[in-house]
Structure formats: structure tokens, C-alpha cells
Amino acid sequence: MKYTFISVPALGNKQNTFLNIKAKLTEYAETNVFPIPDFKIGTLDALVLLSDDLAKYDTAFEQTVNKVADIVRHFGSQGNQMLLVNEKSIDQYVRGFQWNTMKYRTDKSLQETTATLNQEVNAIDAIMKAKLNTYTQNKNALQTLQRKQTGNLSVKNLNGIVKKQHCVLNSEYLTTVVVAVPKALYKQWNAKYETLTSMIVPRSSVKVAEDDEFGLFTVTLFQRVVDDFTHKAREERFIVRDFTYDEDALKLQQEELDQVSSTESEQQGELVRLACINFGELFASWVHLKALRVFVESVLRYGLPPDFASVAIAAQPKFEKKVDDTLLAQYGRLGGVHGQHHSTGNQEEILDHDLQSVNDGSYRPYVQFDLLFDVEKA
Structure with missing residues (x-):
């Protein structure tokens, strides 16, 4: 499951820009508006630093999302069917994405919003690690008891065998x-x-x-x-x-096994329940972080005031290259920094940032970030 988030200059009309992209890609991809609110921008120097932080957080968020999804897949009876975001499927959530203004107020600075997202993800990651560690310890204890029941005579429990x-x-x-x-x-x-x-x-x-x-x-x-x-x-x-x-040892042994088994089962259920809830929170945070990256890079790429259209694209299987080629044909003219007539005197910082991006093999003349989530991973 791959989503591509792009932004291109809107030239004063976001709706027409979106409809133009949608028309170009209609045979190859599902295209939806990726709405991003207007944020408090601050200085361009600060945006360049924030861009680097966002890239690091993006990688960390992806790892955390996948770890929690793996818990649901491994322990949950329904696996991927339980991976929901705000009671929607992943696909429905991304295609109908709306910025959560209740949690992430737009009157806060970009840095504050980014810090809030990172703190939330780190807190969930710590909770899930602790829960998984507790479950794993109990699972290991259960397996040790079970091995004593089923191993050979050099290791298995002898209660009930030696009379x-x-x-x-x-x-x-x-x-x-x-x-x-x-x-x-x-x-x-x-x-x-x-x-x-x-x-x-x-x-x-x-x-x-x-x-x-x-x-x-x-x-x-x-x-x-x-x-x-x-x-x-x-x-x-x-x-x-x-x-x-010990005459009572066999009975006590079975009672211990039953108790540890029951605890393990309860902890597994709690772990899956918590993982399902937290997956939704984590995935939503990840998409919000992608929105921040699109906004920050669009300002750095296209200049001020912000005037761009952001779009979420889900290419049909085997049509990813066609989508990429179509977008390059349409927007390759951008070349690098667009809208230099909006110069603020900080254009040098923007150019420096853009040249760093060019060194990346994934560079495009427009802003682009991918979100790749393997729904089939087990």
C-alpha cells in the first residue's frame, strides 16, 4: 500500500490545479485532495532546520507504526482486518484525510506541533515496548513450564512419573x-x-x-x-x-501451569487490544507528519506566501512509473525553486536547501513524499 503526497504551485487556484492533476492521472491512480492548513511559518532558517528534524521523525514514526502493526498481525486473530485508523480502513483514512485541528492547533508554531507529534509517538512506543516485554516474559515462563511437561526424561518434570x-x-x-x-x-x-x-x-x-x-x-x-x-x-x-x-507437587505443578497460561492469554488479549488502538493513533500521527513535511518543503521550494496544491495519489498496481512520468512531464518545468518573484531576501537559504535535496536520488522538481505500508507483512 503506497501513497504519494505531492505539492505543486497552485497559481492562485488550488481546485483547478488538483482537477488538472486528477485528469492527467485518472487512468493510472486514485487521486484525492490532501488538505493542509495554513500554519505559522516563522523564519526560513528555522524551516530548514525543521525539515531535517521532520525527515528523522518520519523514519522513526514508520518504524514504530510497523512494530505495532506486527503485534496485531502476529497475535490478533483477524490480523490486518484489525488495523483501523479512526474506525476507518487505512485507505479510507488517507484518502479522506483531514487535519485534526482539535489535537494540533494551527495557531501553534510548526516546531511546537512537530514536538507534540513526536512526544505522542514516543509515549506510545514506550507503552507498547513495556507491554510487549511483560507479555514476552510471561510467555517465556509458560514455555519453560510446557517444556518441563513435554521434554525428554533428562529435562521434563518428574512429578507423576516417579511414584x-x-x-x-x-x-x-x-x-x-x-x-x-x-x-x-x-x-x-x-x-x-x-x-x-x-x-x-x-x-x-x-x-x-x-x-x-x-x-x-x-x-x-x-x-x-x-x-x-x-x-x-x-x-x-x-x-x-x-x-x-512431594505428594502435592503434581497438583501444584498443574495449578501453576494453568495460572501462567491464563495470565499469558489475558496479557496477549490486552496487548492486541492496546496495539489496535495505538496503531490508529500512530498511523494518524504519521500522516499528519507527512502533511507537515509537504507544507515545510513547499514553502522552502516555492517561496512565500504559500500558494500550492497538495495531493494524495494511490497508483494502481504496476502503474507507479507511469504516474511518475506523467507528473514529471507536467511539472518538470519547475526545475528547482519556483516563484522567485516572492523573494523575501532569504532566497539563498531556500536555494541551499533545494540543492541538498537534489543530491537525493528521489529528488523531483516538485515536492513529493511517499508513505509505504506493507499490509501483507506478517
């Missing part, structure tokens, strides 16, 4: 150790477990479970040699599991 009858309980001296042994090492285990350290009860090894990779064995030994046994077992590639039998 009461497999363990020596309430002994002052003896304890039961649970060991995951690779299937290929069964013979080695049976031959060596009794001699890995002293104080191991002979023939106490019992296989209590098995999966595709490991067998789970219990062995009885004196409590005082558990650490030494664990170390020696590790050298033989036997994995001593950290396990203590």
Missing part, C-alpha cells in the same frame, strides 16, 4: 536419587552405578520410566555422598535429576 513406592522417604541416613541414563549407556550404568562412590545400596537401581532417548533410574545411597555421586555420574554422562518426592 512414592520408588523412593526411600523419612530416613535419617538414606535417600533416593533419580538418574536419566541415555539408552546407549544402559549396560554401562548397570555395571558402574554401585561403584561410582562409596555408600551406595547394592542392586538398588530400578528403571521407572523410559522414552525414545533416556531411561529413568532410581538408586538408593547415603545422603552424605549425594554430591560426590552426582559429580561422578556426570563424568559418565549419567544425568542426576534434581527431584524430591
Whole structure:
């Protein structure tokens, strides 16, 4: 989804200028007025500095919009259908764009309006980062619990697998150790477990479970040699599991899993809801920033007082070059700075700014900014 915002000198008649562009592009693109109010301009030096700031903010806004859109696409059940701006589709919003004078008063300076937009976007970005970080932490905790339920016997939770009858309980001296042994090492285990350290009860090894990779064995030994046994077992590639039998552990484990799963589900719903709301706010801010860029560049390009027509163009698929060629044919005569008869004594600053723009490969003899948003991105 690509929109091109352009402005050209209106020569005193914005409506006729728009209708002329629309007629030229009618076969190749949808064309709509892109209304921009009259702002307090200030000095041209300040506009040149503001132009550079607007370019930086434009890139930052785009990144933030896309990050929030990705949250909606990834976690939202309806994906792109949930990406609305002021309860309108993206296309409807851009084509029917109106400057929000309630939020961004036109009696404020351009610098103040720009700062307000940037502050709003930064605030939303910080909120979304915090929400996503909280959700991600809980999601990771849930995945850790789930892995314990589904992994192999060397990592999964053993509650419910190792039974009461497999363990020596309430002994002052003896304890039961649970060991995951690779299937290929069964013979080695049976031959060596009794001699890995002293104080191991002979023939106490019992296989209590098995999966595709490991067998789970219990062995009885004196409590005082558990650490030494664990170390020696590790050298033989036997994995001593950290396990203590608890009758209530299985129930508590399931309760913890249910609670974390429920929290994760709630947080995901809240994250998507907040992302949907904030996407609309962010996208609207981005389009307002584009409007500011068009205004500032038009003043710098065409001079004072402002007399230009701004247009939003959505080219049909595969007709982008035709639209570009048509506009260049129509307005290539502008060359660079237009309307020098409006000279204010600051024309040198305008020319310097324009020459910097020429160094950009996207330079056009008229003001042009693109808004590219990938609605299919997943």
C-alpha cells in the first residue's frame, strides 16, 4: 500500500490545479485532495532546520507504526482486518484525510506541533515496548513450564512419573536419587552405578520410566555422598535429576501451569487490544507528519506566501512509473525553486536547501513524499 503526497504551485487556484492533476492521472491512480492548513511559518532558517528534524521523525514514526502493526498481525486473530485508523480502513483514512485541528492547533508554531507529534509517538512506543516485554516474559515462563511437561526424561518434570513406592522417604541416613541414563549407556550404568562412590545400596537401581532417548533410574545411597555421586555420574554422562518426592507437587505443578497460561492469554488479549488502538493513533500521527513535511518543503521550494496544491495519489498496481512520468512531464518545468518573484531576501537559504535535496536520488522538481505500508507483512 503506497501513497504519494505531492505539492505543486497552485497559481492562485488550488481546485483547478488538483482537477488538472486528477485528469492527467485518472487512468493510472486514485487521486484525492490532501488538505493542509495554513500554519505559522516563522523564519526560513528555522524551516530548514525543521525539515531535517521532520525527515528523522518520519523514519522513526514508520518504524514504530510497523512494530505495532506486527503485534496485531502476529497475535490478533483477524490480523490486518484489525488495523483501523479512526474506525476507518487505512485507505479510507488517507484518502479522506483531514487535519485534526482539535489535537494540533494551527495557531501553534510548526516546531511546537512537530514536538507534540513526536512526544505522542514516543509515549506510545514506550507503552507498547513495556507491554510487549511483560507479555514476552510471561510467555517465556509458560514455555519453560510446557517444556518441563513435554521434554525428554533428562529435562521434563518428574512429578507423576516417579511414584512414592520408588523412593526411600523419612530416613535419617538414606535417600533416593533419580538418574536419566541415555539408552546407549544402559549396560554401562548397570555395571558402574554401585561403584561410582562409596555408600551406595547394592542392586538398588530400578528403571521407572523410559522414552525414545533416556531411561529413568532410581538408586538408593547415603545422603552424605549425594554430591560426590552426582559429580561422578556426570563424568559418565549419567544425568542426576534434581527431584524430591512431594505428594502435592503434581497438583501444584498443574495449578501453576494453568495460572501462567491464563495470565499469558489475558496479557496477549490486552496487548492486541492496546496495539489496535495505538496503531490508529500512530498511523494518524504519521500522516499528519507527512502533511507537515509537504507544507515545510513547499514553502522552502516555492517561496512565500504559500500558494500550492497538495495531493494524495494511490497508483494502481504496476502503474507507479507511469504516474511518475506523467507528473514529471507536467511539472518538470519547475526545475528547482519556483516563484522567485516572492523573494523575501532569504532566497539563498531556500536555494541551499533545494540543492541538498537534489543530491537525493528521489529528488523531483516538485515536492513529493511517499508513505509505504506493507499490509501483507506478517
